[in-house]
Amino acid sequence: MRKYVNWLLPALAGILILAAWTGVKEVFGIRNFVLPSPLRILQAAIKERAVLLAAAEITITGAALGFVAAALIGFLASMVMSLSASFRLSLYPYILVLQMTPIMIFAPVLVIWMGPGLPTVTVITFLICFFPIVANTTQGLISVDKNMVDLFRMINADRVQEVLLLRVPHALPYFLTGLRIAGSIAMIGGITGDLFAGNTSGNAGGIGYMVLVYDGQLKIPELWAAGFTACLCGFVFVTVVLGLNWWLLRKWHDSIVKSDV
Amino acid sequence: MRKYVNWLLPALAGILILAAWTGVKEVFGIRNFVLPSPLRILQAAIKERAVLLAAAEITITGAALGFVAAALIGFLASMVMSLSASFRLSLYPYILVLQMTPIMIFAPVLVIWMGPGLPTVTVITFLICFFPIVANTTQGLISVDKNMVDLFRMINADRVQEVLLLRVPHALPYFLTGLRIAGSIAMIGGITGDLFAGNTSGNAGGIGYMVLVYDGQLKIPELWAAGFTACLCGFVFVTVVLGLNWWLLRKWHDSIVKSDV
Amino acid sequence: MDTPNPPLVSIAALQKRYGQGAVVLDGINLDVNKEEFVSLIGPSGCGKSTLLKLIASLSPVTSGTLTVDGMSPKNAREEMAFIFQEATLLPWRTVTRNIELPLEVSKVAAAKRSEICARMRHLVGLDHVPEHYPRQLSGGMKMRVSIARALSVSPKILLLDEPFGALDEMTRDRLNEELLAIRAQQKFTAFFVTHSVAEAVFLSSRIIVLAPNPGRIAHDFTVPFPYPRTAETRESPEFQRCVAEVSRILRSVSPAHP
């Protein structure tokens, strides 16, 4: 029963949204080149499926690499910063600068250094995904119960042991939330990467490239189809993170463990 | 003493970064239109200060409005979703869709519906800042200690009371972390908004517009100055959030309360 | 037990296991009448807290029946208050605001609320720290806040899970007496978990001794002293004898340690 509900409700909500969409279109007479009907988008997606699939593959590669890099480096950076308040004080502002400087400033420099292509797309995705992970993981690492810290002091744990055995496990749910945010923007990173550093011949660019193509030719249903393709890829990332979340926390965390049965 | 360190360390790190920057430039002979020297950027910033200040004012307005809207609506949406697992199941995927669809798909529709200008920039910023807040706040709302939930059941709290009196305060640190992430990308939202929706209001160009102008004129130091102006504005948001964080949690949360003195 | 009314809490053939784990409680049959004061004693881990949680419907029964005041326990929850084994204070609320929580939830007017709260705070001896946050309290003080919070509502059924375990004997004895005084007024029915046999004998009209693995009722013991009981009761030789007797029973059900 519960299982059906888990599928039924989002499906129902989806149908409602589609209905509203179609309704708004009808009532306000919005034309297809402003807001295409869901059906038209589906048709466009089917027609362009080969192109979109190839594009998705290109973009998702860069997005995945950047995402994974952000996860690893973000986690490590947070750990290092939790080792000492001085580290944290010295590094955090500059990590913020990295995040807050518009990517359009860095992108050309990156392209000049690394050339267009996958490595640059990866770095751009990385820059976009990095901070949400660091912000969350750091918050988790410093939110440890004071009594636990006392315990670790009493068992003469050094700073590294304290971080590895206490802070990191405690920060796991925070890290995973950061990962969820990063996962949801990884494709945006990939697309931004496409825009600044993608390169292609003929009609086989990444999603970002195809968005520009469709936009330039005012192929609006195709444009939306490309957008939703990106969405679908994004769901892959988020799903992976949710799976990881369940797997890592299932035995002990209040957000997962069902109040007992 | 401690107080000095709080300033000294980041400053020192900053000096190190600047030194490395200059060093790399010298050693690899990187030219100014690839990577300008910090000094040149500073000079450019001083020269263009009036323009940049005006631009910052325009962009920060949209960014601030969108940020505040994202904070409020994100908080409310998370609260509603924590009221029932069904709500959460039905809404979360579509909130993800909102986040994961590249803004360039929605932006034109927004501009057509709302016209170019502040409201549209605000909505674009909102769309960018929304999800990090929702993801974090929701995680906080569902991570409540099971024993506390039992307590609230025993005092016959209804669902709304449970959310307001238990889950919301518990989720506060999570919300504030989400806010920190949102704050760090609010200016990016504003700039994106500038580019998509702010560019037809005559001479009044925001930072996004100035970035394009400088880029098109090959005024690379000025370009970087514009980027750092955005950064500085971003720090305003982050600082406000950090202040709020301190103020709201200072009395009880482990991340703030000093292990006793 | 003065009227032939139906029992207030009625438990029959109750079994409990958590998920797929071992059976925690098995074959529990227990009828408790209005105004009885039932103590539950038994070795650590035998299922005392679990039984209280089942009565409060905080955990589902695996098999068997359990009714409270003729209703499902969930529906009867309004009539109950629970002092948990852990203090479960809200870390963002001061002592005062923690005590006021249930009153706030049941929308008691502010003036009434702070009057009741002040009374309860005084009862547990925390007048001097009204604005302290939980992290600034000692273990016993936390527990006392939790006690004050539960007593601030006037429940029909009171579930107490080792409420006084973290308190010194003086405070404990005093609160024992206060609890009986409140009971004389409000006539609640109590389920009281404790590890102190003397406390159980002093407070209860009935003592249930649970045996472990799986938790089951080993003895159902009626305490012969009439209420009101006072400090003198404790001194009486009958009292001592009774305590010795219950201790013996308890000892007999405790698992031998190899």
Next chain:
Amino acid sequence: MDTPNPPLVSIAALQKRYGQGAVVLDGINLDVNKEEFVSLIGPSGCGKSTLLKLIASLSPVTSGTLTVDGMSPKNAREEMAFIFQEATLLPWRTVTRNIELPLEVSKVAAAKRSEICARMRHLVGLDHVPEHYPRQLSGGMKMRVSIARALSVSPKILLLDEPFGALDEMTRDRLNEELLAIRAQQKFTAFFVTHSVAEAVFLSSRIIVLAPNPGRIAHDFTVPFPYPRTAETRESPEFQRCVAEVSRILRSVSPAHP
């Protein structure tokens, strides 16, 4: 007290307040020699846990001096183990892995580690739940994991903050005896906080009674029974007399409740 060695723990004119709060401990002067077993008793909130934390250097001294083994307490921390008032188990570790934690931290080889762990787990009677997570344990079981964890290292100084408060009398008595057995072997010095006067008398060579507001030493009481002590010791009339005497003292320092 057999040698004229310098005291192991030496406290002089110690004062403690948290931040700008009220003075918690005042004018504490206390010398404790090697292998003494010191119980601290006193009303809830009088500063017992605080005193242990000061000795463990988990909280800074406000004024006065405190040395442990001739060193600052922070440097002497390696020689101490602490059983906290709360169980402080890591929720993501099973019973076994929680017990193993200090051994893991001090890099004891895996084989040795699991041998010690198994022994300690047996000692506290948790052989049947090695893979349980803390959320699956009863309150007393959690506390027992915490006890096993602290005893798995062999400290020179053992700080125990109401370790047995959540346990039934049987388990408590048995662990009391085990503790004394371990002490006979390892010859640690103990600071033991309890609310049970009988327990204090049974275990200690010396009992310090703290008076509250601000916390200060009201009585320093030497327990006259020789070690080893057994179950029979508890039954002896001298023991009862001693308990009564300490109870009286405790009663005299407890704040009168208006």
Next chain:
Amino acid sequence: SRAPSTPAKPGERPLVKVTLQTDFYAQAEHGGFYQALLKGFYREEGLDVKIIQGGPMAPVGLNLATGIVQFSIGRSDDAIISVSHDIPFVVIAAMMQNDPQALMVHRESPVRKFEDLNGRVVMTNPGAAWASYLMQTHHMKFYIMPMNYGMAQFMADPGFIQQCFATNEPFYVEQNGQHARVLMISDGGYDPYRVILANADYAAKHPDVARAFARASIRGWEDYLHGDPSLANAEIGKLNLQMTPPFLAYAIQAMKDYKLVEGDPAKGQGMGLISRKRMQRLIDILDSLKMLDRKVTVDEVVTSDYLRP
């Protein structure tokens, strides 16, 4: 429905309110329109024109298609493609006989003709038809990197190739001490017009307004190029900080040098005029590149006023 109008002085026809959105921030390539506006040419035609700027991300096409603006500018090939998927665009006149779009290379670059692009990377707008055309006609392949409207990469890399307006970017390159050369795309055999576009529904309902707008705009362009451009230039400089007087002068000169606006009278070209033959050829090319949803006719795309055989 009637065209919106503003009240005018008694005895005068009320002015018709219309909006032109340009394709980018104000620049010399929009000079004629500003000239027409400031000199009152539109007003003389009974129009109350408002010019709003485009931008790299502005939805100019959508604004025109939805009728939020009535007029815009663009390229004839884009217009053909849009009409083929039923977007209500119509060309009402040519704005430039030749498109200023070009490829910019460094002076010493080995790239001298389009064939030399084979295997290289070009920064340009993705999906550009001319790129497909060049690849097809020269049986070659080059790689496209999305245009980001910056020039840092060009300056840093002597082998860099990027799309430009022949009238714009080379100026900045020179100013920064390097030398650029341009290959006009029109020289490669792909030769669209830059055109004045109208919303087709609007133009069908108000043919007079469309005609008047085209007429006044062309007049503005003539005046901008041959008269005194300072009025428009001042306005452009005010709207777009990038447009300094020397730069505007450079751009105007470039437009004249390349004969962009008026074309070559010897070939029958002239301001505003559109050759049916040239349009048809463009449709055929686009069709052969499979860029059209359906084959459109010239008359679907262009109104008759300025259409010539």
